[in-house]
Amino acid sequence: MADFHNDDPYCALDEETQLQKGDESDSDFEDDYESSKSQNDTTAVEFRNGKDMQGIPWERLSHTRDNYRETRLKQYKNYEDLSPSHEMIDKECLAVDKGKTFYDFQLNTRIVNSTIVHFQLRNLLWATSKNDVYLVQNYSLMHWSALSRKEKEVLNVAKPVVPTLKRPGLLTQSLSRVQISSMVVKDNIMVAGGFQGELICKYLDHPGAAFCTKLTTHENAITNAVDIYCNPSGSMRIMAANNDAQIRVFDAECFACLSQFGFDWSVNSTSVSPDGKLVAVLGDSVDCLIADVQSGKVAANLEGHVDYSFSSAWHPDGRILATGNQDTTCRLWDIRNPSRSLAVLKGNMGAIRGLKFTSDGQFLGMQEAADFVHVFDVESGYVKCQEIDLFGEIAGISFSPDSESLFVGIADRTYGSLLEFNRKHYNPYLDSFY
Template structure:
């Protein structure tokens, strides 16, 4: 990732007279990973993570735009960049959602919101943003001159909208999936702007993902547990308890056979839905919590992002190989375009290369591979 003596963030390490490797090791040593639990669960020992070759290049650095000021609304919530196409990238800047247009080389504001934004989702020509006090806002992306719709997910004093997602219901209705700090998961219908259902969980919910067939929810939160629940009734189908701290991210593989959880214990755990009694793959971070996880749309890669510096791309055929994108700064989010050809990383550290970084998929002659 070096061009004309500069790395992807514009640092000239020869001129700085400080070896990059030395500074990186010092940064890793000094970083204090945040834990919610003072002590791990009694009697629980951390298993050995997979040994993985980290010398792959699945995505190659293409462009860095340090002029864009990216933000993080809450230090534990990091899904703050979305790419709906190769030329439409949405990210948070303070409490304004902006659109970056790579081909044009410019950005523009989409919605300046009157509350502290901590979560967002962009799909189906919709922006869905959530606030620290239960607020939400919706904006059409195909007509940004239209009115912004505002509402509240809850009046609970502890009703933070920790995570948002959008999916298409079986009847073709655009639906918002809201994970709340008040132990609730909610469905918001965008055709009527009403909540279709509210499901209860046994803990404050930091992230929920709905399975591709719309039958199951995977929910994680302020607990070492991962809950698999019926997507219609909320009935708990399985409660998995293997992590050592609280989880803030989860995702399903495109075929619905596998799901993954990201935890503050610095691991991601991959499970097979056919046997959830034990972790299928235990993946370790380099420095801190796994703040966001997602599968590529073709299922070939799993992406796991840490709070600073490291984004891991695992090849899902065997999980024996990975690419580690190694930069300096706070990772506000990672997004893939729908065709998986471009990957964007949002860096929210004003002192260390704040901005958006674009990577292009490296094509090879192999056919698409799955877990």
């Protein structure tokens, strides 16, 4: 992974449209943003009546939305480490019907605005229910309540983070100002990774951080990915992957480091299979590895991507793995026959930086670095898709645990927001009647 820090790597809305990412005071239409944030929300009713989903006032601009989309597609430059040939990639990709609607737009609120500290890392959003979303905003971990439409600070990492859990032999330490690079929330545990190799663990029902430490003193120490999972015996574990090419596994109750595995390249993403036995290991390599969680021994090498990978997700059945790459594709693998990918899904313009399956296994969400989120119908063989078209850097996507809601975090100084979509249900009786 590139050792690069930039809060604003790309500009989704350029100066010609007068929506540049500068200080908000430079904007030609301030919308009284600070004094009346809630007025900048876009509701489902307003959207159906013609308001832009993100609240962008295209009627005041010199370009239409369609014209700007066309320009954006032509001018956007996807970051690549290996500059692969895309002609061969395109030949493998599925032909997809993108005109479906599986999730209806519900709300866009600009009260919360995710903050990206590394342009390749986009796991900064997590939904624990259809009404509760956690995200990284500046130097704070925030909770957004869809019921009350309010935000609440959960942990401020701009201040020194002092662990509250004290046990003999526990390798914990206080941390100074932390720039959060990755996060995950499961049950009552929130885990965040830092730009300087930090790891912070917090119980949601207790104030402060329960455990925090610096995982490595390596000069390029970014905690690229964190994961929470249950091992085969049912014990909860925390996994951290770093730019020092190491994976570390912690007990989620006592926070003791249980194991550590090394690889030949920086590890950018890990995801543990639903049964807790296997882990997908992706990073600064064209190959993706399947390793044993207990020993770290590599069981399979998935070959097909042509650049570095940054995201992965397991289908709930534990047989299908999705991997996202800077070559602008997501590959699907059946781990029972890993010699070649089952299918290849193509993004519109950027790297695939986030992947999530719904808990019922019916949909796969695929997040590009900017502008596009794709929701694929699994039962159709991934050939039916909903394409969510927006403008801005995407900080993360998350389905609610019941699969009823989809949340998308947008990082932008003026139009940064949280978008909420609700699952669309069809009534077979009414369909047959009409």
